[in-house]
Amino acid sequence: MASVPVLEIRNVSKHFGVVKALTDVSFSLERGEIHALCGENGAGKSTLMNIIAGVLQPHEGDILIDGKPVKVTSPAVAQSLGLGLVHQEIALCPDATIAENMFMAATNRRRKLFMNYGKQARDAQAIMNRLAPLDVRANVGDLSISNQQLVEIAKALTLDCRVLIFDEPTAALTETEAQTLFGIIRDLKAHDISIIYISHRMAEIFSLCDRVTVFRDGRYVSTERVADVTPDEVVRRMVGREITQLYPPKQTQDERSAEAILTVRDLGDGARFHDVSFDLRKGEILGIGGLIGSGRTEIAEGICCLRPTTKGVVTLEGPRLHSRSYADAVKAGIVYLSEDRKGSGIFLDMPIAQNISVLDLKALTGPAGLLNAKAEADLAHRFVRRLGIRIGGMDIPVSSLSGGNQQKVAIAKQLAVNPKVILMDEPTRGIDVGAKSEIHRLLRDLARSGIGVVVISSELPELLGLCDRVLVIREGSVMGEIEGDAMSEEAIMRLASGIAGHNNSKASGHAA
């Protein structure tokens, strides 16, 4: 390839505080190629894309367009340079029409007093017709998620782009819609537009893309023509890292028990997950892996009645669980730690003690309906000491604590009700390494003491290092279960991305 790359990234680094998101990353994009970018969650793909799109600024390194260095200081600059990004998260105005959303950027640059809605609608419809038969006069808020995703794509097509970035565009699309999108991407390529295609789905990458670049832990790993590698090799490069963290020892052979604390049979909600069955055995930590959006959280919420289910049976230590609300589930002994710590896990502006006591206020309430403040403080003290939570005082709000200590408060809240089963959704997300390994040790101690522990995690090393057994979820179904020596990052990624699994035919459908 002798020609000058359309877009070149040279030695870019970016850090957030002390966390290094990208370290000395380079990447180049040829004219008219479809270039896949792969990596685990947190590998730095989105950070790089946000730098290219002008949302973030790199701390070091250069961006070159047609060989000339440029400074992409804002999304508007990126657009004027011909760099378009289709966001993974939908960022549309729900109360505006499809046409208005598609031309939002153009409207922003428009230097005329009045809008020409008629022309806008005609232009929008012409672009939309290539994607799907949607009426552009419809309000975006009335569309399904997959149609909203199509609007997001159509919006990028309205820009006169030379480089288009797709960040997991098929995550919310149906098979047919995905195939239509692939047709359009190939068409764009034929018009000399260069595409960066971010995806976890190997089948898509290998059927659509020309080259594939792998990132890992914020560093560049390799770039290869897809013809020269196999999906397995790409997966291995994505995850091929040494587990450097020390995890607590797993359960020994003697500790193993066939006795199930929690059994789930054929659980489904008719939408996000279906026919989920598994056992949680006494003394083990069961991991649940899968890509973000695969339905892991929904399954956990279904088990503890935070989300309605349409079929299936959950039993706890034998008898069937008849809880109708989360309060019932807590009473029965199942607690859930939300992945969204600040949004639904803790009360940021309330004191530590009041956060720890919230799940079982009844136990602290006297006959007159009054809270026993001393009992509440004692409870909090007990857990602060047990979990080693570092605090300035019981009366200060949780918001003054570090992320790791906030998470410990959230966990203390679950433990304060003496649960039989704890479901932990991303228990160590966004916290530092020290607190992380403290939480890992704590979870192992809990499992030893006979509490059933389920850990949902997007971090493969965490699943492998911490859990005794891992279930892998894909598209709301259990794809497989890995245990003992069979546990490897590749095995999990294969199941999660659909290379291997029960329904292979469906997984490879994207390639068809």
Added chain:
Amino acid sequence: MAVDTFSGHPAHAPGWKKLATMREAGLIAIILALCIVMSFASQHFLTLGNFRAMLMSFSVEGIVVVGMTILLIVGGIDLSVGSVVCFSMVLSGSLFLMGVDPWTASLAGILASAVIGCIMGFFVTVVGLNHFITSLAAMVIVRGICLIITKGTPLSLFTLPPSFKAVGQGTFYGVPYVILIFVGVVILFDFLLRRATAFRKVFYTGSNERAALYSGIKTSHVKFWVTVLCATLSGVAGVIYMSRFGAATPTFGAGMELNIIAAAVIGGASLKGGSGTILGAILGIALLSVVTSSLILLDVSVYWQDMIKGCILLAAVSIDHFLHQRKAI
């Protein structure tokens, strides 16, 4: 984030130290400063009579402020309180004129106010409208009902028996009953808000409704009952006003809601929910009352009074916002 390891001692600072760090301390200081300045500016200010008048002037509204503060803590708001106060007043008044015993009529007025609270609570929790819109509609509807009941003319209730009039006009060892009732309500709800489990749920819901849901708290129940409580306390206030004035006017209480919300907000309640104290809100309404009294004693034209009170609200809330931002950094 400088947090040291918790020592294990109960974290109770000495009483005076805690008082100094409380946001109420600032309000007390402002009120005291205003009183000192006024005592020099007007010889009538520092008299028992003037203080009693000031206390009387905000005692009944203070009962409504209690309900509003709790509603603000849960993340709601009630614009209809002025209308509901009036509704309770004219309903009880017309029942009395129809020959019902005044105590029974008053009870009916309070219960009817609670029913209005239930209806608002229904629209907020079951239908899913927000508190602002629901109570805005209720404000207009209930005011309309007052006009319908009275056919637009004030009810004269001079025939009320002395035993009933005593509630609003009588004294107990020189202290008006109105002030005693007000102090009783304040102490009761301040205590409940600090200690009762049911009211703790109000804070959880207002602080982070999703986290409360994810803690098994039935947040819609909490919001419903707090809405009912606020309307009921408005009903109580209406009945006391009836006893005090011996009349029921269908336009009474118009604009009262703004004064009450202002008081709660000056006292530290947040419109976003999750924070607020009864003591703070009462200090808030006391401040507004002292300002009003001062303006009158200083012979400031009535045309200026609203503007000055509005500026005080803006200043108080801005200062508070500024202090809190600083703390966050």
